[in-house]
Amino acid sequence: DIQMTQSPSSLSASVGDRVTITCRASQGISNYLAWFQQKPGKAPKSLIYGASSLQSGVPSRFSGSGSGTDFTLTISSLQPEDFATYYCQQYNSYPLTFGGGTKVEIK
Amino acid sequence: QVQLVQSGAEVQKPGASVRVSCKASGYTFTSFFMHWVRQTPGQGLEWMAVINPSGGTTRYAQKFQGRVTMTRDTSTSTVYMELSSLRSEDTAVYYCAREGHTSSFDSWGQGTLVIVSS
Numbered sequence: 001d002i003q004m005t006q007s008p009s010s011l012s013a014s015v016g017d018r019v020t021i022t023c024r025a026s027q028g029i030s031n032y033l034a035w036f037q038q039k040p041g042k043a044p045k046s047l048i049y050g051a052s053s054l055q056s057g058v059p060s061r062f063s064g065s066g067s068g069t070d071f072t073l074t075i076s077s078l079q080p081e082d083f084a085t086y087y088c089q090q091y092n093s094y095p096l097t098f099g100g101g102t103k104v105e106i107k
Numbered sequence: 108q109v110q111l112v113q114s115g116a117e118v119q120k121p122g123a124s125v126r127v128s129c130k131a132s133g134y135t136f137t138s139f140f141m142h143w144v145r146q147t148p149g150q151g152l153e154w155m156a157v158i159n160p161s162g163g164t165t166r167y168a169q170k171f172q173g174r175v176t177m178t179r180d181t182s183t184s185t186v187y188m189e190l191s192s193l194r195s196e197d198t199a200v201y202y203c204a205r206e207g208h209t210s211s212f213d214s215w216g217q218g219t220l221v222i223v224s225s
Contacts, residue, residue: 034211043202043218044152049211087152091211095168096142096154 002026002090006099012107019075021102023088028068032092035064035073038101039084047086048073078104109133111203111216118222124191127219129203136184137161140206143177143188146218147199157206158186193223 003026013019023033031051036044046055048064051071061076075082083106088099114128129141143155156167156177165177176189186203200218207213 032210036212043215044204044212045215046211046213049207049209049213053209055213089152089212094154094157094166095170098152098154100151 001095002029002093002097004088004090004097004099006086006088006102008102009100010103010105012105013078014107015078015080017078017107019078019082019104021073021086021088021104023066023071023073023099025069025071025090025092029090029092031067032090033064033066033071034089034091035062036087036089037082037084038087044087075104109205109214111205111214113201113203113216113219116220116222118224119193120225121194121223123193123223124189125193125221126187126189127201127203127221129186129188129216131184131186131205136179137181139208141179141186142204142206142212143175144202144204145199146202147196149196155201156188160186190221193221195223197221198223 005024007022033051035048038044047058052064063074065072085101085103087101110132112130117125119125137160142157145153155171158165158177160179174191179186200220202218203216204212205214
């Protein structure tokens with residue numbers, strides 16, 4: 001199975017900050033990498049697919065990059081509604097696997 | 108718009124089975140694969156299974172092989188996930204998620220809480 005490792009596991013940031021979350025795959029997954037946002041008590045919401053493509057309706061302050069084993073999710077200017085937990089997921093091969101999550105908290 | 112509506116919360120005893128449903132609307136049901144993912148406090152998000160609603164073919168995570176069965180009813184645009192031999196560690200929120208044309212998940216159900224307790 002492909003292991004997905006996210007860092008950090010949590011971070012504190014202020015509104016307007018630039019935030020970067022990293023995700024590393026235990027083996028190469030090309031660009032078959034997705035990012036999800038989850039708020040407490042809610043289902044995950046799809047943000048990015050193909051490592052860097054935004055899902056429809058996702059604000060442009062979210063961006064993704066990377067290929068192979070190393071990926072990043074960047075929020076260019078953190079907004080109040082962005083405080084949530086973020087997960088990466090590889091869909092290069094079965095079983096699909098997720099990172100452990102990064103909780104973005106208010107500083 | 109795409110909607111995935113799941114069945115309500117369940118409480119089951121250890122050793123029992125549970126069946127969770129996911130009713131799809133807003134698109135051609137047989138054109139998109141559907142997955143089940145569960146979320147536990149200890150294990151985070153875990154992929155469990157996928158079904159091709161067109162032909163009914165399935166694929167299961169090895170961890171759940173032999174205990175999980177995924178089926179679909181094309182007449183009602185509904186997929187089902189049945190998990191048997193329940194144990195306390197199966198207490199989780201179970202989500203269905205649609206695989207879009209990009210091969211990634213693009214829509215999620217609201218989640219179904221399953222509690223396994225004697």
